[in-house]
Amino acid sequence: MSIVFSVTGRETHKLLTVPLGWRHDQGSEVALVECDCFAIGLIRAGSVVLAFDDKVVPVAAPAIFILDERTRPVLRNAHALQVSTLYFNPAYINDALQPCVLHDEAARRALAGSTKQDYFLLEPFIKQSGARGVFPLPAHLAGQVASLLDAIITQAGEQPDKYWPCRGRSFLIELLFQLRLLQGDAAPALALPVMPEDARTSRIERALSYVQERYQQEFTLGDLARSCATNRTTLNSEFRAATGMTVRAYTIALRMKMAAALLRDTKIPVAEVMTRVGYGNQSHFTRAFHQSIGDTPRAYREKNIIF
Structure with missing residues (x-):
């Protein structure tokens, strides 16, 4: 057919x-x-x-x-x-x-x-x-x-x-x-660190899966630690040792990569992009985007939108 x-x-x-x-x-x-x-x-x-x-x-x-x-x-x-x-x-x-x-x-x-x-x-x-x-x-x-x-x-x-x-x-x-x-092989292209093989413990892999599933939602380090059966200090230390980033920094990096793609490839309102990547406050989103990408969301869109 x-x-x-x-x-x-x-x-x-x-x-x-x-x-x-x-x-x-x-x-x-x-x-x-x-x-x-x-x-x-x-x-x-x-x-x-x-x-x-x-x-x-x-x-x-x-x-x-x-x-x-x-x-x-x-x-x-x-x-x-x-x-x-x-x-x-x-x-x-x-x-x-x-x-x-x-x-x-x-x-x-x-x-x-x-x-x-x-x-x-x-x-x-x-x-x-x-x-x-x-x-x-x-x-x-x-x-x-x-x-x-x-x-x-x-x-x-x-x-x-x-x-x-x-x-x-x-x-x-x-x-x-x-x-x-x-x-x-996704991490290098996402500008995120790659864990060495000997650092890929089951706990860190569970933590990464949790973050990647919920990066658009609000969750606390305590929520993540409980899902991995450990405490916040230990988990954040192990996560940073494995990835070079704290859980918060890794989550923000995922959010900003997704926001950049939506701004570049669509014309949906910036406010909708903001909520789609887990932010409820315009100033917080703009500040995080500028720190990560180097432009405000609107300026980035004006420079990079594909159509």
């Missing part, structure tokens, strides 16, 4: 066509659509075998797969399967990031500025294509990934207000950001 997915504006942005589509499938008769789009598949329930050209991968919920436009495994032996698949052209994130560019190593090396930063979000689709792009979802992230996927679909399908194209893109950026945090 070959389908070109796109969403066209109805009440607002009537001349706009967004290269985005989706399918919800269940049962045993499930197939991935052949189209010039990347795909994110969320296995919500059940199990299935993904058959690639060179490998067969059994997967059970909750799990996710990411595919470039060239890769479409055959789904076999589905059992009580429920899967939602989002299809999008990478140019939806940045017009310069067409699939032909992403598959060209020389073109990728030539990327610069905000386009290079946006490529970071899409890099796993190229470098982890095929069977390498299938992985289980940690239970603590499964609900968040599902919520973001549903939010993207709701914005494009219902088009609730004039911000629906940008807001849908913003939720996609958040989803891609979360998926990058699952990748072992």
